[in-house]
Amino acid sequence: xxxxxxDAGAATxxxxxxxxxxxxxxxxxxxxxxxxTAAGKxxxxxxxxxxxxxxxxxxVYATGYGRNSISFADKSISEITAHARGVxxxxxxxxxxxDVGGQDSKVIAIEDGKVVEFLMNDKCAAGTGKxxxxxxxxxxxxxxxxxxLALASRHPAGITSMCTVFAESEVISLRARGITKxxxxxxxxxxxxxxxxxxxxxxxxxxxxxxxxxxxKNGGMRAALEKELxxxxxxxxxxxxxxxxxxxxxAQGNR
Numbered sequence: 226x227x228x229x230x231x232d233a234g235a236a237t238x239x240x241x242x243x244x245x246x247x248x249x250x251x252x253x254x255x256x257x258x259x260x261x262t263a264a265g266k267x268x269x270x271x272x273x274x275x276x277x278x279x280x281x282x283x284x285v286y287a288t289g290y291g292r293n294s295i296s297f298a299d300k301s302i303s304e305i306t307a308h309a310r311g312v313x314x315x316x317x318x319x320x321x322x323x324d325v326g327g328q329d330s331k332v333i334a335i336e337d338g339k340v341v342e343f344l345m346n347d348k349c350a351a352g353t354g355k356x357x358x359x360x361x362x363x364x365x366x367x368x369x370x371x372x373x374l375a376l377a378s379r380h381p382a383g384i385t386s387m388c389t390v391f392a393e394s395e396v397i398s399l400r401a402r403g404i405t406k407x408x409x410x411x412x413x414x415x416x417x418x419x420x421x422x423x424x425x426x427x428x429x430x431x432x433x434x435x436x437x438x439x440x441x442k443n444g445g446m447r448a449a450l451e452k453e454l455x456x457x458x459x460x461x462x463x464x465x466x467x468x469x470x471x472x473x474x475x476a477q478g479n480r
Contacts, residue, residue, distance in 0.1 A: 230473030236327025375445030
């Protein structure tokens with residue numbers, strides 16, 4: 226059976242094609258404030274690239290922030306459930322998930338691929354990719370370079386505020402005092418890691434923890450989280466697709 230999972234995130238949309246227990250292909254693109262258009266174009270593109278017609282697709286399941294906007298989906302499921310299914314497929318031994326995306330961060334405890342408990346921060350930009358985006362602009366560096374800068378730091382700067390507005394001002398102030406971009410980047414990332422680690426510790430996550438979401442591509446963030454938690458994190462080959470993968474796997478259960 227062929228199924229498609231769509232993760233309509235606030236920042237990016239992910240579409241994944243799944244068949245006979247294997248990932249056949251996936252696409253990731255900016256949502257650009259239009260869930261329907263982004264999902265529709267990517268759905269057409271993934272089918273074309275795999276030479277598959279719409280009639281050959283059994284089910285399309287949607288997840289993510291904009292899941293209820295995807296009218297051509299057969300069903301929508303929560304991103305918590307989707308990530309649990311997707312991560313468990315990739316790493317059956319994992320018992321906890323840290324998902325840091327563009328607009329929110331989640332910590333999920335799972336057993337046998339099912340959600341046991343979760344915590345979510347979606348009220349504040351601190352601890353999300355959006356915070357990194359704003360502070361990278363203040364540092365005048367590409368966001369994709371932030372992690373490497375942090376890893377090169379020898380003396381991470383102390384960042385006193387995790388409020389996006391105040392953190393931007395603090396970054397500018399630190400630069401004016403001659404603090405290096407590397408040390409500021411390390412301080413910013415350490416602050417986010419500490420915030421996310423508090424959530425993980427509240428959930429009792431101690432080992433076999435996966436790190437997913439766009440921010441999982443940031444090597445500095447991965448290192449900072451591993452230091453805070455004292456574990457080696459599992460990171461998928463493509464950290465952004467676990468939600469779409471979980472939705473596609475769930476779609477295999479119904480024709």
